[in-house]
Amino acid sequence: MKYKQVVIVRNDIKMGKGKIAAQVAHAALASYMEAIKRRPNWVEEWLMEGQRKIILKINSLEELLEIKKRVEKEGFPNSLITDAGLTELEPGTITCLGIGPAPSEELDKIIGHLKLL
């Protein structure tokens, strides 16, 4: 498939599976909304292909922010998610990054080394 959406989740902070799922859903939706604005044709093709979503993990905030910088530079729609921190985390904790839908091949040059969550 030519397009995919990716969510990268911080693995260095403690979150339960419900918390992770909620943060990933936020990221997927926010990045989708960005993409609708900036790259509507990518979204259309991605939907037709069956809207592939991949959930990856990362070991530090620094690495996550570095990836955000690189996807920004490529012009890929993305959205960094911050938790309100009412339950498990400190308020304002960055939990994950949603990217795309964006072209798979180009995206893999930036995130291809990351492992599945």
Next chain:
Amino acid sequence: MKYKQVVIVRNDIKMGKGKIAAQVAHAALASYMEAIKRRPNWVEEWLMEGQRKIILKINSLEELLEIKKRVEKEGFPNSLITDAGLTELEPGTITCLGIGPAPSEELDKIIGHLKLL
């Protein structure tokens, strides 16, 4: 908050946290797209309120399908998610149900008894 989106995840099938997160992201996005079509004013208000998302669990497919019937009857946008089954699950396994955004109070009459994932 007057509106919320809910994703109900089957707790009677075995899924890893990455699989759960991907299924919940599918459900959140698919239900959002339904809502945009059928209830754009609910979506707008929900976005302004900060797009609250709640992830719940359920113990059987039968109970999940019963809830789908009830939210349909109320006219709430929703989306039942089926996994392609390439990895952890049998192809075609129903994994979760996304509902809304929809009015919180009315929705709670149907799903208020369910526990957080």
